[in-house]
Amino acid sequence: MAQKFGKYRLHDCVNQGGITEIWLATDEYENVVAVRRLRRRVLKQSNAPKLFKAGLGVMRKLAPHPNVVRYINHGKADGLPFMVLEFIQGANLKELLLRDHDHLVDNVADVIIQAADGINHLHDHGWMHLDIKPENLMISLNGHVSLLDFDTAQKIPRKPKQFSRASGTPSCMPPEQLKNEKIDQRADIYAFGATMYELLTHRKPFSGSTPDEALRNQLDENFPVKPANHINPEVPAALSQLILRCLAQSPDQRYPNMTILNAQLHTILGVQQVPVSFNGMPEAMMVPAAIPA
16 A cells, blocks of 8 residues: 655555665656655664755755766655655565576676666765765666765765765775765775775675674785686676786776776777767767677
8 A cells, every 4th residue: 555755645665774775656647757765763863864965965966877866856745855766676686696597697787887887977076975885876677877875975076075974885885984084985996996896796805704704804905806717707808807906905996087997997998989978878889788898
């Protein structure tokens, strides 16, 4: 039985996070949408409403892009702030990895390219995400990738800047972010590398018998990350090297920005770049379904 929520009808709670829940919903015109609302139990937590509001602010300002979830509306109902987004039928990358889904095998190059295009768009508009991870990449049933969840996003500083608190997911955070040191957009480049490494190998780049050991290895500049193509021989050596550069301990050894990384990625995967059209046409045309040999 659908429940009324403002001018929307909520049909099914499809996901719950620490501070929000996402509902499959319909609006007053019976359009299918996703309603992302703050959970009631976190309303009095000082940080949760602030994070939600910050993420909403980014989405309202960000120009549309095929690989970024589309913002539609926002408001407050029954005392709960909410935002309305396009509904994507599919699963996030973490869920697909856990299922070892054939969908990923068939579309791995598409996923890599589209994820990079979405992050590149965000950076081009002056924002860094700071929580790139498999859970924040949604894969639709037809293999389309959308970047999600901008609650921890910050404006890209002119030079590396220390923020009041470290935010993100530890296994995808670079050393400087883990240590709450000065960061810039290169933190996202590291997180992209960690996420793509897991996509290609089904392992995290920094192994350990316990989470604490894995974290120590992540902070150890002498820990040898095994190249992705040594685990999965189908990964081209050039792509493996690109990911290792993303995962460099020092931000100065990573790609300086997503534009340069993305251009090299398109070259490695043999993808033709065309300008973005805001009528929904993808930025990358003629994307290979499988990684070229």
